[in-house]
Amino acid sequence: MPDPLEExxxxxxxxxxxxxxxxxxxxxxxxxxxxxxxxxxYSTNAAMLLAPAFGQAPRDVAERLRSELDARLAGSAERVEVAGPGFVNLFLADRWHRESLAAQLDAGDAFGRSTPERPERVLVEFVSANPTGPLTVAAGRGAAYGDSLARLLELAGHEVEREYLLNDVGGQVRRFxxxxxxxxxxxxxPEDGYRGEYVVELAGDLATAGADPADLxxxxxxxxxxxxxxIAATLERFGVRFDTWFSERFLHEGxxxxxxxxxxxxxxxxxxxEGAIWLRTTEFGDDKDRVLMRSDGEPTYFAADIAYHRDKLERGAERxxxxxxxxxxxYVPRMRAAIEALGHDPDLYEAPIMQFxxxxEGGERARMSKRKGEFAALDDLIDDIGVDAARFxxxxxxHDTALDLDLELARLQSQDNPVYYxxxxxxxxxxxxxxxxxxxxxxxxxxGMADEAALAKAASADGALAAPAKAAERALVQQLLELPAEAVGAAERRAPHRLVAYATASAADFHAFYRDCQVVGAPDGLEQARLAICVAAKRVLARTLDLLGVSAPERM
RNA sequence: GCCCCGAUAGCUCAGCUGGAUAGAGCGACUCCCUCCUAAGGAGUAGGCCGCAGGUUCGAGUCCUGCUCGGGGCGCCA
Structure with missing residues (x-):
């Protein structure tokens, strides 16, 4: 896919x-x-990076780079300048903006997609909350994060599998x-049991179905x-779908x-x-060795999880x-150690930490403990503020910053709510x-809607457009061109939250364009060019919102 | 005690792997609808980037120590 900025x-x-x-x-x-x-x-710091190797002052290196670039960008740049401590600044021609916009439109839906140097088969395992209660808001954060990350990795050219590990055996399940x-x-x-109201309802359902209370x-x-x-229904509502629901029971039985x-x-x-079987994880940087098989003969969760990750690798996961x-x-260091003990590079196992x-709301904070029965359910949050606001x-x-979600702000169906921006x-x-x-x-x-494809095609025809000349037009075009790099950067850093910032900035640039540039009714050529910019902006916003799992409405 | 994460505007937080005069939203204050949606825009005020050292042309960003907050240190998951 042509990427003008990459060029x-x-x-x-x-x-x-x-x-x-x-x-x-x-x-x-x-x-x-x-x-x-x-x-x-645009600006580059290349000269400042080269200066130490050349043993020259950054500004002198910048001057040499300036003349090199000046020659290479003859048709695209109006001028190239050295500024500040050694930045080389590019003043690009209208023509560059026109051609770049055309290239973006020509790429269609492929714009933003990229091909990594080394595509990987990535298995993203997320949520994996115990099936002993409804999903909490905390699980929702993990769901939003994992799903957006998966979408980003796909756009960045990786092969992605979304998987949910069901902890359907063990002590928690017994208590349930x-x-x-x-x-x-x-x-x-019992004292350490699950006291939520949903257990009462579930018990009623199972009793009606003829279940035997003695058959635990x-x-x-x-x-x-x-x-x-x-849980699956809640996630479906939330826009999250898994490729695989992996049963821990399967690991035990198989x-x-x-x-x-x-x-x-x-x-x-x-x-x-001491009658137990241990894994020497200290050999791989863990604090202490860990039990695999308890003295009562039961495997630990750790052992099951090792088998699970081994299974992922056997199924072809490269990351x-x-x-x-x-x-x-x-828990992460011991899992890393286990991956290494299995004979793999521990770096192919990543565990981003989701903070709380x-x-x-008015200073009040809801507690989230399934067993005590007082928790903030994700369904309740969605009912309250909607999927779009919740995910946004x-x-x-x-993900590694504790988040205070302000319900009063998120609930507002008004201009104060940043989602709507x-x-x-x-x-x-x-x-x-x-x-x-x-x-x-x-x-x-x-x-009956505008034929965006036709508009894009007309715009990408050589020389069809008036060049974006106003500052707001150029700024918007430049912002839209950032999408591929933004997506790759967010994927590589496992940081979907960057897209929220990108989406907000893109929207701001559009609003400025809207203020300064009349579209419908602008002189011939200019009107076509601005319609093309609108199509490009609409696609970028829709794409970015989709990566976040937020809808892109045609009307509000 | 040890380990992980955080500390940036009144509040909630970004800050793109070390770059130019540190940003956004909310809140406060001033303006802007003969005009494609005012759920918008323009502007003002608000900062010792937790503290102290260090690394270098340059540090919110990297290193060390400290303070405060959250979390974790089980033959639970």
């Missing part, structure tokens, strides 16, 4: 290469928009079954299955755990002590990304296109 970067690299008599290692210069428009359209049984018999759940095995099975369905332990034993990392809650972050979400707010902040820009563009069709200034598609 500019390549030009800078080649100019830097041409002057590298001292042959420094490859540098990765920045290409960014300077803080003030007077400083040019005991709690259901107690409710079926009209008793209170069966209650565990049907209870977790009922919860799994409920002797996968024994096989994994045996594998580790053959590699020489397993020993017995495993497991966003985990902050309350489990202590706190719901804030949860993705607004870096971006959506409104999209709706405004749709409105312009509708008007253009209504006045016969743009072709209509079969559905």
């Amino acid at each position: 500019l970067r390549a030009t800078i690299r080649s100019a830097a290469g041409a002057m590298r008599d001292a042959a420094p290692d490859a540098i990765t210069p920045t290409l960014e928009r300077p803080p003030k428009p007077e400083l040019g359209d 079954a005991e709690s259901i049984a107690a409710r079926m018999q009209g008793r209170e759940p 095995e069966e209650l565990a099975r049907s209870g977790t299955e009922a919860m799994r369905e409920r 002797s996968k755990i024994q096989a994994a332990i045996e594998h580790l034993r053959r590699r020489g990392h397993v020993y017995e002590s 495993m990304i497991d966003p985990v809650g902050a309350d489990h972050h202590g 979400v706190r719901l804030v 707010f949860m993705l607004q902040r870096s 971006v959506q409104y820009a999209h709706a405004r563009i749709a409105s312009i296109l509708r008007k253009a069709v209504a006045e016969g200034r743009a072709p209509a598609a079969t559905d």
